[in-house]
Amino acid sequence: MTFQLTVSPDFPPNHIAGWYIFNTWLQKALNLPIHLELYPSFETQREAIQQGKVDMIYANPYDAAMLIREKGFVAVARPQGKTDEAVIITSTNASYAAVDDLKPGTRVAMTNDPAINLLGMMMLEPAELDSSTLETEVVESYPVAVKLVLQGKADIAFVLKEALEKLTPSTRKQLKVLVESQIGDLYHTFVVGERLADRREAIRDLLVNMHTGPKGKDVLENLGFQGWEPVSADEAEFMMNLIEALK
């Protein structure tokens, strides 16, 4: 049987080349047939998860929590030193300079990454704004959320900081950051499902030692990672509890 690997749809496909290289490397290292499937949106990916199609996923914190709690997945590793932060962006032309300047009725574009949206909502609390006083629109990806802001169809957007950094310089120039989260305790993890239960330790070892070989180093470079560090069950549990606390 062929196993399926997928990646949280945080970035547009042109930034995903590194994962194809990673997949080739992983197949060889594990001597297993693995297919990399990329989904255009959080929804389509979650459908595939519900249908039991996914065996390994580089998951955002919210999906990782769901996969561990409900689907028997186990977190094995995380990219070294990388954490997930949310930014609230607006157009450089916007009259507001800070969260406190935002008023009820503000139009917010967001994706279906609940962890980022929870952080975004929390950062609007000082201005006494919440889902009942905001006009929210959920779109399929961060680039689409950004586009709504640039087109003036949304006032602000909640974006994963790393996704903002991956936008083209010309797009970024048209955007300003109103506020950026500093939480430091949320991160993407590589989680492995039940069909590969007997290979989890092998996968963890491979990832954690990836930076020691020249080939692995090359693959990491393409992903923009320095290396992987192991994630324990307790660390995964902590992150799941933290997501509950953000709700």
Add this chain to the structure above:
Amino acid sequence: MKDMNPQDIAGEYREYTLTYYDGTSRKVLVTDIETPYPDGKLIVSTTDLQGIITHANQAFIDMSGYTREELIGQPHYILRCPEMPKAAFRDMWETIQAGKTWHGYVKNLRKDGGYYLVYATVLPNFKDGKIVGYTSVRRKPSRRKMEEALQAYARMREEETA
């Protein structure tokens, strides 16, 4: 827990002796200097069932003025400010021990005797259906709601000390 050290305090201070739920007490030194809460900063901490700190993120360290080593293993009341009414924390503990989430406005005491103001969420962590610890997230409060809470706390304190 050790008394607060005058050498750590920035500016003029008042002295109080606080007695905590576990019967221990210590001298705290308090100034009126507020450390403004930055936009976007999110404090995360976890505790065991007794409220002993088991995790502190960088934002917690930045805002409290303590190092991670000074926080881990200490009771969360290390932050208790004398102006906070006991009833607020009683309500918090009753809520989380009942398995529910507590939200509230809190004035916290820093290592340097100053204070910072937060809106807090505290909730229980479950494992196999049992509460095994607590997690808290704190962020910048709405100024208006914080002022209201502080006024209410002042009235509650008067009743408690009357």
